Amino acid sequence: MRRSPVAAVILAAAVLVLPQPARAAACDSPRVERFGAASVTGAIVGAAVHDGRAYVVSRGQKPPVLAEIDLGTRQVTRSVTLPDAPAVGAAEGAWATAVSGGKVYAGTYPVPDLYSVDLASGEVRHLYSFGGNGGYVWSLAAAPDGKLYAGTYPDGRVWEYDPATGKARNFGIIAAGERYVRAVAADATHVYAGLLDKGKLMAVDRRTGAVRELAHGPTGIGVVAEHGDRVLAASGSTLIDVRKDGADLRTVAAPQLDALTVTEDGTVYGTSRPDGAVHRYRTGDAATTKVAAPPSPDDETRRLAVTAPGTLTGFSGSGGMWRLDLATGAAEFTDLIDAGLPAGAERVQSMLLVPNRAVYVGGHFSMEVRDLRTGGQRRFRVPGEPKDLVRRGDKIYAAIYPSGQILEIDLHTDRQRSLGYLGHDQQRPWDIEYDPVRDRLLVASAPLGARLNGALSIVDPDTGEKDVYQGVIPGQSLMSLSLDAGRGIVYLGGDVLGGGGTPPTKTTASLAAFDLTTRKVLWQKDPIPNFRTFQDIKVHGNQLYAVYKRNSGTWIALDLTTRAITRQGTLSGYGELTVHRGRVFTSAFFGGGTAYQLAPQFKQLATGLGDDWYTNPQLHFEPGSWNAWALAGRDLARLNLDPACPPLTPSATQG
Known part of the structure; x- marks a missing residue:
């Protein structure tokens, strides 16, 4: 039938007011784009040296990689993976390593299992489980007779494992309330244990199990070494030097040491945090002496060893190995990925979207950058873990753990500049924001070890000058x-x-309002009794949204005028809040990885994204759209989280 021109216009108008097919297409099309591993790592935790070879264990990869390195060529000669054990959970690394009886042993986390790798055949065996998921084998030492001694968390125990029989035992409570046996050393008769919570150096009789306190440091003890008739331990800015019978206790001034080794003549070498410099000590010295600049600046040292006369070899947590000539101070650094260590995807620390330019992903001592204009990727080292990132003009600022350093990164050149350290015991910066009105960086932080008071730090991004309000x-x-x-x-x-x-x-965890002009706390509020930790907060209009960490994923909205809770609900876990296009969103751990809209209405937007963030799960929305950069598993992903669409499902996360 022919239509009149007027009828055609009416029909066209009717078509225009019908529901837009673009909306349906946006919901039906693949709503997850994957871009490969968000952060690739060669970082290591455990390291051991034996007979011209080194053995290192990767950090953050699943399954962990144990690699053998020829110290002469500084090349990886072979590698194996540590298989998933029968217990619930999967290993992501092994802080604890030791070599004995033709085998290298590794104690893993976050499941506290013991493995062996036969140095001749390469056979990998799971030997023993020291506890359940969430535990750590922090330290491992081999005694002269081949028995192994492990320090564990969270039970705070010293364990003995006999490779000849496959039997294990522990020595009971080392110190009441202790959770971390962070370091161990062993000789023919005793095990020497460094306790992180209580700051005690303990001796355990291997035969009878009798426990004796040798020394009490000013803070946690993270490294222990023994030689001859003496034991050495690092406790904050103190080096403890004591006879094995507890006599002749000496405490000397030292930087914070994270690794120790003792030469045959009793000379002690150690590396310091946060700079990574090398220091020397001998019994009778009043203090340690710096002998070399950092071979790997601002890095953590996992193991030190004298590998040839006058040569010190160190293994860096960022994924490096260095060799230092003690006579000249000259050092050579080798990146372990370049040496052949299999790299792998790690859990992500932080993320930042620079719209239409790049996505920055913070890893362990590294930053990955995806260029949104070209699709290219690059990676560069940073001195620690960027726990949070914020932008100011053409600079990015990273809050770095474990040093408490604030790092500036140029968007154009990747050039880095340190704004210095927060100090005041603030080594764990959790959150950073930029105040454009006062042109200042704001940092929320926590201490390490046996301290309670965190701080609000206000930082001048030009000069690095800091006002630190500890115990605010x-x-x-x-x-x-x-x-x-x-x-x-x-x-x-x-x-x-x-x-x-x-x-x-x-x-009960508190909320507080701090006036940036008067520099005073305006009010403090404890919203829900006995809820101990706020994971994240975000102000939007006259409401403050908050997610609790340890209380079944509870979230609240608080009226800032009345300070009364106006809304409350439950998430699968906890994560970071964000405000986009007048709405409040969050992503959360557990339940397989979830994303939600909290306001104006509560709605679950996605499931099955994975629980592979290291710190807070985050969402970074592109301006003017519902596309958010996040993780799908350990892949960098762009998610369509349009609230008008049905929730993403686990199958949808496959793209």
């Missing part, structure tokens, strides 16, 4: 902050556990 919420550390720049108020979220090494003095 008394008796609590800070996990998060959220800025209302127009009102000049920053809101703070507390954690009663502090550094986790001492009993809390509070039972």
Whole structure:
């Protein structure tokens, strides 16, 4: 039938007002784009040296890689993976390594299992489980008779494992309330254990199990070495040097040491945090002496060994190995990925979207950058773990653990500049924001070890000058902050556990409002009794949204005028909040990895994204769209999280 021109116009108008097919197409099309591993790592945790070879274990990869390195050529000669054990959970690394009886042994985390690798055949065996998922084998030492001694978390035990019989035993409570046996050394008669919570150096009789305290340091003990009739231990800025019978205790001034080795003549060498420099000590010295600049600047050292006369070899947590000539101070550094260590995807620390330019992904001592204009990728080293990232103009600022350093990175050149350290015991910076009105960086942080008070730090990004307000919420550390720049108020979220090494003095986590003009706390509020930790907070309008960490994924909205809870709900776990296009979103751990809209209405937007963030799961929305950069498993991904679409399902995360 022919239509009149008027009828055709009416029909066209009707078509225009019908539901838009573009909306349906956007929901039906693949809503997850994957771009490969978000962060690739060659980082290591455990390392051991034996007979011209080194053995290192990767950090963050699943399954972990144990690699053998020829110390002469500085090349990886072979590698194996540590298979998943029968227990629930999967190993992601092994801090604890030792070589004995033709085998290299590795104690893993976050399942505390013991493995062996036969140096002749390469056979890998699972030997023993020291506990359940969430535990660590922090340290491992082989005694002269071949028995192995392990220090574990969270039971705070010293364990003995006999490779000849396959039997294990522990020595009971080493110190009441202790969770971390962070370091062990062993000789023919005793095991020497460094306790992180209690700061004690203990001797355990291998035959009878009798426990004796040798020394008490000012803070946690993270490294122990023995030689002859003496034991050495590092405790904060103190080096403990004591006879094995507890006599002749000496405490000397030292930097914070993270590795020790003792030569045949009793000379002790150690490396310091956060700079990575090399120091020397002999019994009778009043203090340690710096002998060499950092072979791997601002890096952690996992193992030190004298590998030839006058030559010191170190293994860096970032994934490097260095050789130092003690006579000249000259050092050579080798990147372990370049040496042949199999690299793999790791869990991500942080992420930042620079719209229409790049996505920055913080890893372990590295930054991965995906160029959104070209699709290219690049990777560069940074001095630690970027726990959070923020942009100011053409610079990015990273809050770095474990040093508490604030690092500036140029968007154009990747050139780095340190703004220095927060100090005041603040080594764990959790959150950073930029205040454009006052041109300052705001940092929320926590201490390490047996301390409770965190801090709000206000940092000048040009000069690095810092005003640090320690204990701004008394008796609590800070996990998060959220800025209302127009009102000049920053809101703070507390954690009663502090550094986790001492009993809390509070039972309920607080929110606080801090005036950036007067530099005073305006108010403090404890919203839900006995909820101990705020994971993240975000101000939006006159509401403050907050996610708790340890309380079944509870979230709340708080009216900033009345300070009353206006809404409350439950997530699968915890994560970071973000505001986009007038709505509040969050992504959360557990339940397979989930994303939600919290306001204006609560809605689950995605499941099955994986639980592979190291710190907070995050969403980074592109301006003007519902596309958010995040993770799918360990892949960098762009998710279509349009609230009008049905929720993403686990199958949808495959693209």
